[in-house]
Amino acid sequence: MEAMVTTQDRMDHPGERPGGGPIRLLAIRETPLSLDEVFAAVGDRSAGGTALFVGTVRDHDGGAGVEGLGYSSHPTVEAELRRVAEKVVADFPVRALAAVHRVGDLAVGDLAVVVAVACPHRAEAFAACRRLIDDLKHDVPIWKHQTFSDGTEEWVGA
Template identity: 40%
Template sequence: MNLGTTFPLSAPIQPHAGDSFAITFAPLSLEEVYALADDPGNGAVVVMSGMVRNKTDGKPVVALEYQAYEPMALRVFEQIAAEIRKTWPDVNRVVIHHRTGRLQIGEISVLVAVGCPHRSEAFEACRYAIDTLKHQAPIWKKEHWEDGSSSWVSIGACEQNC
């Protein structure tokens, strides 16, 4: 898995019929994303939920604000799903939903779900999806600190555990 490779944006992608991709201001729903990833052929659905935590590098955070270049981000989500199917052809469903706007501590910022006949492939594909999203998608977050200061960072600029 090479996360340093950028996707060519010129080639059109035909999304898989069961996949779902979204950038939204609305709160994300674990139940909705799970249902979208569910399929009778699945033996596993793996869901990764990214949440706003109260500290970054030991510094108290009060909120995060997300912005995205939506058309390109959705295209990247589609490309991630296409790459998943090349590596794990048995995957039935890929769901990637990311939230934008100001989020409070504990709110879900991103949900990634993969439905597949086998759990090992579902886990691997889900991890690939979130890791690749963080490096490729044009999504930025602004960390609002307890002291009143704030700073913007690309989610791709975060360390692996952001």
């Protein structure tokens, strides 16, 4: 899948990019993710707080060593990611939002997901970012296939 970069056609808040709304970047990618890209996407002069969450592939799960994993997604993944982002924007005073998730094979230490939210104040930014990542992990149809160091495998979220 290639990146889906989006902007909305309104300018509700001072500091927004002309012609852009608060949803600045949504993408599902097979290529490595960039913290700089996500952070730059949520830059907004009217925001006093920016919260960024980075999910990485860890070397263990449930007491077993993880060698690597693969993420796959349903064809509706981009629409569901947009739905989750729009709900966060509707529920919080979001000035800018970005969410990018990786699919394909990943190694331990790779970035799997990066989300960021900019709001007028830090408490709102933390709350909105937490909702964004929690809802993304719960509602967006992305599944993880883990390979363990003992040769066993496991699907998560499928």
